[in-house]
Amino acid sequence: xxxxxxxxxxxxxxxxxxxxxxxxxxxxxxxxxxxxxxxxxxxxxxxxxxxxxxxxxxxxxxxxxxxxxxxxxxxxxxxxxxxxxxxxxxxxxxxxxxxxxxxxxxxxxxxxxxxxxxxxxxxxxxxxxxxxxxxxxxxxxxxxxxxxxxxxxxxxxxxxxxxxxxxxxxxxxxxxxxxxxxxxxxxxxxxxxxxxxxxxxxxxxxxxxxxxxxxxxxxxxxxxxxxxxxxxxxxxxxxxxxxxxxxxxxxxxxxxxxxxxxxxxxxxxxxxxxxxxxxxxxxxxxxxxxxxxxxxxxxxxxxxxxxxxxxxxxxxxxxxxxxxxxxxx
Amino acid sequence: xxxxxxxxxxxxxxxxxxxxxxxxxxxxxxxxxxxxxxxxxxxxxxxxxxxxxxxxxxxxxxxxxxxxxxxxxxxxxxxxxxxxxxxxxxxxxxxxxxxxxxxxxxxxxxxxxxxxxxxxxxxxxxxxxxxxxxxxxxxxxxxxxxxxxxxxxxxxxxxxxxxxxxxxxxxxxxxxxxxxxxxxxxxxxxxxxxxxxxxxxxxxxxxxxxxxxxxxxxxxxxxxxxxxxxxxxxxxxxxxxxxxxxxxxxxxxxxx
Numbered sequence: 001x002x003x004x005x006x007x008x009x010x011x012x013x014x015x016x017x018x019x020x021x022x023x024x025x026x027x028x029x030x031x032x033x034x035x036x037x038x039x040x041x042x043x044x045x046x047x048x049x050x051x052x053x054x055x056x057x058x059x060x061x062x063x064x065x066x067x068x069x070x071x072x073x074x075x076x077x078x079x080x081x082x083x084x085x086x087x088x089x090x091x092x093x094x095x096x097x098x099x100x101x102x103x104x105x106x107x108x109x110x111x112x113x114x115x116x117x118x119x120x121x122x123x124x125x126x127x128x129x130x131x132x133x134x135x136x137x138x139x140x141x142x143x144x145x146x147x148x149x150x151x152x153x154x155x156x157x158x159x160x161x162x163x164x165x166x167x168x169x170x171x172x173x174x175x176x177x178x179x180x181x182x183x184x185x186x187x188x189x190x191x192x193x194x195x196x197x198x199x200x201x202x203x204x205x206x207x208x209x210x211x212x213x214x215x216x217x218x219x220x221x222x223x224x225x226x227x228x229x230x231x232x233x234x235x236x237x238x239x240x241x242x243x244x245x246x247x248x249x250x251x252x253x254x255x256x257x258x259x260x261x262x263x264x265x266x267x268x269x270x271x272x273x274x275x276x277x278x279x280x281x282x283x284x285x286x287x288x289x290x291x292x293x294x295x296x297x298x299x300x301x302x303x304x305x306x307x308x309x310x311x312x313x314x315x316x317x318x319x320x321x322x323x324x325x326x327x328x329x
Numbered sequence: 330x331x332x333x334x335x336x337x338x339x340x341x342x343x344x345x346x347x348x349x350x351x352x353x354x355x356x357x358x359x360x361x362x363x364x365x366x367x368x369x370x371x372x373x374x375x376x377x378x379x380x381x382x383x384x385x386x387x388x389x390x391x392x393x394x395x396x397x398x399x400x401x402x403x404x405x406x407x408x409x410x411x412x413x414x415x416x417x418x419x420x421x422x423x424x425x426x427x428x429x430x431x432x433x434x435x436x437x438x439x440x441x442x443x444x445x446x447x448x449x450x451x452x453x454x455x456x457x458x459x460x461x462x463x464x465x466x467x468x469x470x471x472x473x474x475x476x477x478x479x480x481x482x483x484x485x486x487x488x489x490x491x492x493x494x495x496x497x498x499x500x501x502x503x504x505x506x507x508x509x510x511x512x513x514x515x516x517x518x519x520x521x522x523x524x525x526x527x528x529x530x531x532x533x534x535x536x537x538x539x540x541x542x543x544x545x546x547x548x549x550x551x552x553x554x555x556x557x558x559x560x561x562x563x564x565x566x567x568x569x570x571x572x573x574x575x576x577x578x579x580x581x582x583x584x585x
Contacts, residue, residue, distance in 0.1 A: 216419045224406060
C-alpha cells in the first residue's frame with residue numbers, strides 16, 4: 001500500500017507539472033526535471049516546469065502532507081474524530097495576523113516589511129501557545145481544557161478578523177482570498193520552509209506509531225502500558241503546531257485536508273498508525289496537488305481558491321467513501 | 330521483592346476528605362491478594378495508586394524498595410500490568426494488534442516487533458484462550474472475549490505484578506470462572522503477584538489473602554476464613570449477611 005501510494009503520488013506530481021495553460025508532454029516534463037537537476041534550464045518547457053509549476057506543485061504537496069500529518073496526530077492524541085490541525089486556533093490566529101497585515105500594511109510599514117506569511121506564522125504560534133498556557137495545569141495538558149481554550153480563542157480571533165475586514169472594505173476581497181487558501185504565489189522559499197519542518201516531523205511521526213496507537217486506549221491505560229502520556233502530548237502539540245502554522249502562513253486556510261484525509265486512510269487500511277501515518281502523508285500530498293490542479297484549470301484563466309475546491313469536491317467524495325464502508329460492514 | 334503501600338493517603342483535587350487514609354499493605358510474588366469493600370470504599374483508587382497512575386498525597390508506593398514514581402513509565406510497565414475495570418478498546422483494532430500493545434514497554438521508540446515479541450504475544454493469547462479469535466476486530470467480540478484480550482495484553486508486558494480491577498464484572502458464569510482460574514494460576518504457577526479488586530465475595534474467597542477496606546481505611550486483612558465473617562461483613566456492608574464458614578467461606582446477603 002505504501003509503495004503503491006508513493007508511486008501514485010509520483011504520477012500525480014508529474015501530471016500536475018504537465019498540465020496548465022501551456023501543456024507540456026510527460027516526456028518533456030521528465031526531460032526538464034533531469035536537465036534541471038544538472039543545472040540546465042534552457043528550453044521554454046524547462047522554464048515552465050521549474051520556475052512556474054514546480055514551486056507551486058511542490059508547495060501544494062508539502063502543505064497537504066503537513067496538514068494530513070498534523071490532523072492524524074491530533075485525532076489520535078485527542079481521541080477525537082473531529083480534530084483537525086486547526087483545532088487549537090492556529091488557523092484563526094494566522095487568519096487574524098494575515099488580515100491585519102493586508103488591511104493595515106499600507107499604513108504601517110513594519111507590517112508590510114514582515115509580510116503576510118511571517119506575521120501569519122507568528123500569530124498562529126502565539127494563539128496556540130496562549131491556548132496551551134490557559135489549559136496547562138502544572139506540567140500536564142488536560143485534553144478537554146486544551147480543546148476548549150483553542151476553540152474559544154479561535155472564535156474570538158475569527159471575530160477579530162471579521163472586524164478588521166469590515167473596517168476597510170476595499171481590502172476585504174484580498175483578506176477573503178487569503179483565508180480561502182491559494183498556491184498562486186508559491187515560491188521556492190516557502191517550499192523550503194515547509195520541507196525543513198517536515199524533515200523533522202515526518203521521521204518523528206513515523207517513529208511514534210506505537211505511541212499513537214497507545215493513545216487510543218485512553219490516557220490512563222496508555223500510561224500503564226508504558227507511555228509517558230504528558231510528555232508525548234507536549235511533543236505532538238509543538239510539532240503539529242509548527243507544521244500547521246507553516247502550512248497556513250504560506251498557503252492560507254485550506255480546510256478539509258487535515259480532517260478528512262486521515263479518515264479516508266483509516267477507512268481504507270484500518271486504525272493502526274504503522275500504516276495510517278505514512279499513508280496520510282502521501283495521500284494528503286496527492287490530494288492537495290490534485291485540488292490545486294483543479295483550482296487552476298477548471299475555470300482557466302481564472303483561478304478558484306484551493307480551499308473551496310478541497311471542501312466542494314472532497315466532501316461528497318468522502319461521504320460516498322463513508323457510506324460504502326458502512327454498507328460493507 | 331514486593332509492591333508496597335506505606336501509610337498512603339489520597340485526596341482528589343478539590344475534595345475535602347481523603348478517599349484513602351493511612352493505608353499500608355504489601356503484595357508479594359506468587360500470591361493472589363483480593364481487595365474487597367463496599368462501593369466507594371476506595372478500592373479502585375488504591376489500584377490506581379499501586380500502578381503509579383495516581384500519586385499519593387502522603388505516604389509512599391514502592392516497588393522493590395524504590396518509589397514507583399522514580400521509575401520511568403516504560404520501566405514501570407515492565408514490572409506492573411493493569412487490567413482496568415472499563416477500558417476504551419478501539420473497535421477496529423484486531424485482538425492481536427491490541428495484545429501487541431503490551432510489548433510497547435519492551436520495544437525501543439523506532440523498533441519493530443521482533444520474532445521474540447511475536448512468540449510472547451502468541452503465548453499470552455494462548456494463555457487466556459484468546460488466540461483462536463486473534464484476527465477478529467475488538468468490536469466483533471463479546472464482553473468475555475474482550476476481557477481475555479485485555480488480560481493477554483497485560484501478560485504480554487511480562488510483568489511481575491498484575492493488578493485487576495473487577496475482572497469478573499459483567500461476565501457470565503463460565504467467563505467468571507475462567508478469569509478467576511487465570512488469576513490463580515498466574516499467581517501460583519507463574520509466580521506473579523496478583524492484586525484484584527473483587528465485588529463478589531465468593532470470588533474473593535478463592536484468594537490467598539484478602540484486604541477489606543471501608544471509607545478509605547483497611548478494616549481487616551488476612552486469610553479469607555478470617556476476613557469473611559458475618560458480623561464484620563454485616564457491619565462494613567451495612568446489610569445483614571450470612572456466612573457458611575470453612576476454608577472457602579460462602580457469603581450470602583440476607584434479602585430484607
